[in-house]
Amino acid sequence: MTDPVLDHLRADGGILARLKAYASLPSVSTDPAYAEGMASTRALLKARLANIGFTRVDEIEAGGHPAVVAEWMGAEGAPTYLVYGHYDVQPPDPLELWHSAPFEPEVRDGRLYGRGVSDDKGPVSIALEVLAAFLAVEGRLPVNVRILLEGEEEIGSRTLARMCERHRDRLAADAVISADGARWRADLPTVNVGTRGNAGYEVTLRTAGKDLHSGRYGGAVPNALAEMARLLATLHDADGRIAVAGFHDDVREASAEERAAFAALPFDEAAWLAGIGAEAHGEPGFTTLERLWVRPTVELNGLWGGYTGPGGKTVIPCEAHAKITTRLVPNQDPARTGALLEAHLRAHAPPFAEVTVVDQDRGSAAYEVPPDHPLLAAVERAIGETYGTRPARVKVGATLPLAAIFKQALGVDTVTMSFSTADEDFHAPNEFFRLAALEEGLEAWTRLLRILGGQAT
Structure with a gap:
């Protein structure tokens, strides 16, 4: 792809260094002992957003850890997208199982190791770098963008619903693009269309x-x-x-078409089970993917x-x-x-x-992206153009509370555009982020913004 914004990104030698600086801050939300690390991370993000050209850079809260918000609203008549990510991370324990210090990010064998590099600092950095490149090269974005970087995702987004209610004016958008969510696999282009x-x-x-x-x-x-x-x-x-x-x-039972689509996915169940040292088990009459995604x-x-x-x-x-x-x-x-x-x-x-x-909490409902949503079509096209093949639609057995919360509180749908991968040991020792995903994500996000700008016109 030849694109001046992407050319700028490829020539920028500071992207990895900025990600490492971001990931070196211990922003653990569940433990009050990390309060200073949380505050330092918010300060870094606010300075970065202001520096690249976003306005109304601020912190908002609803009784818990503050979120960082910002906006660029210079695309008159164009839709507004809320770009979501989170800056909080899981505790690094047990420390003795790490091969390198969790908050001293280290590159080994094409991977960046460190707590939070995959969930969610690497994916958030991709989005911010692409937005920064558009503003640096073209002085504007193809669409209006608001940003919400949450500080409580790793503790169940405890106050996100209240935050949406209190600060609706700062978060109003036509749809949400989530940098959080993770790809199913690194070897198969996919887009997530549902979570439990x-x-x-x-x-x-x-x-x-x-x-x-x-x-x-x-x-x-x-x-x-x-x-x-x-x-x-x-x-x-x-x-x-x-x-x-x-x-x-x-x-709601999966349709015959949906079950057939799952069956057509290239999934080696034996290898998947061998990788975790377990045997297949679960509700009779359903495949492993069905048990994971729709049961x-x-x-x-x-x-x-x-x-x-x-x-x-x-x-x-x-x-x-x-x-x-x-x-x-x-x-x-x-x-x-x-x-x-x-x-x-x-x-x-x-x-x-x-x-x-x-x-222990109010719980989160399952969420499905409407199959004909224009943002889903744009994400599929951007991923397809990046990898040269149409992505498969898959679901996630885990939960992203934000999607259901945004739907209920703001009335908007969410599509994930994350370049972390499910096998990158987030929440475990030796979390890592593939550097290849960094390059792929920069291209895909650039394509996505171009496509969304085209949709707007």
């Missing part, structure tokens, strides 16, 4: 007024851990199907109680605890599925046990 929703719960089961000596009371009173294990086992049948009454009632789940994330320290302790625990998350598909309401889950746990608990279910 989720919700999380903590369950406590109590069987006695206090912990008891296992010799003096063992065999004569119930054990909270054993009762919790039996209770949790009722959530699924022997084949792995969710056994919660009514949980599937609102599920709901109830997952156990943690189970504890009694004594878990070094050595042993002869105790009968009076309490046991479990963490549960659900993944939801289109047409399922997190409030309704949560109520069904709680009703199941109470109905199947033994009569002598006290059960408490705490909803």
